[in-house]
Amino acid sequence: MERGGMDAYDEGSTARHGPDAPSTPTPPAGHEAPVDPSGPVEPFGTDGQRLPYPPREPRTGIAALSLRYQVGVALALAVVAIGVCVHLGMTFLHVAPANTVTRAHGKAVDDWIYPEFEQNWKLFAPNPLQQNISIQVRAGVRGPDGMTLTTGWYDLSAEDGRAIDGNLLPSHTQQNELRRAWDFFVATHDGENRPMGLRGALSEAYLRRIMVLRLTDDDAVRAATGGAGVIERVQVRSRTSNVPPPPWSREKVSTTPSYRELPWWKVARDEAEGGVR
Structure with missing residues (x-):
């Protein structure tokens, strides 16, 4: 009986696994089979549900946005x-020699370049600027x-x-706005302060608006007018003085400042009320 039972077991195993399949011993009751560390391990969540294998990497950057926001970012x-x-094309055409396109x-x-993006090469001129030019302004303010x-x-x-002094990152406005506006005005006006062509009128409007905006934001002007005054007109002048030569130089220059005073300009109501920025 025992021999027949063993033969039956062997025959059943051969039928299930084939004649060449190795037999796998059944672990005793109460013991779990050892886990092969080299085999794949399917991950499970905390709720016991099987997770997709392998786990997906979380999306980052623009890919993490929804399709609508991705389209917005792309636009x-x-x-x-x-x-x-x-802008790069316009700047190139501005500084390039005359050609068919220009x-x-x-x-x-x-119209694209002037006045904010005008280009010049004074830094590399044979005789760089040797003067200090200060832009000054005063205003006629109508009180209450x-x-x-x-x-x-x-x-x-x-x-x-x-x-600018002591500022590691001064703004472009603090460094160049007044200087470029004044250079623009001088280049488009004659010695009698008369505009030469349409750019002359543009330079006047540009300089006037800068003066009005600066005066509107100036604490001294607000204090002088009680904060309720309206700017009706402005006048601009430049103060030019030569830079003194170094001590070792024999060059003699006058350090007496000279002034160029412009006529009074009326200020439009929308400009005076800060409507033009």
Whole structure:
């Protein structure tokens, strides 16, 4: 009986696993089979549910956004890229020698560049600037009583200089706004302060608006007018003085400052109320 039982068991095993399959011993009751560390292990969650194998990596960056936001980001990047390309192209055409494109579209290029992005090469000139030029302004302010008060001269260049001193990252406005606006005005006006062409009128409007904005934000002007005055007109002047030569130089220059005073400019109501930025 025992022999027949063993033969039956062997025959059943051979039928299930084949004649060449190795027999796997059955572990005793109460003991778990050892886990082969080299084999795949299917991950399970805390609730006992089987997780997808292998686990997905979490999405980061733009890929983590929904499709709608991805489209928005792509459009924004495309607009920025197009703007940068247009600006670089306009700047190249502005500084490049005269060519077919600039002869046909020179006005469009100038309208894009002037006055904020004008290019010049004074830093590399054979005779660099050897003068200190300060831009000063005063205003006629109408008070609440209807009387017009003329303020004193405000040295805006000195204010910018104080803001730059000790500042590791001074703004472009503090460094270049007044200087470039004044250079633009001088280049488009004759010695009698008369505009030469359409760019002359543009330079006047540009300089006037800068003066009005600076005066509107100036604490001294607000204090002088009680904070309720309206700027009706402005006057601009430049103070130019030669840079003294070094002690070892035999060059003699006058250090007496000279002034160039412009006529009074009326300020439009929208500009006086800060409507133009």
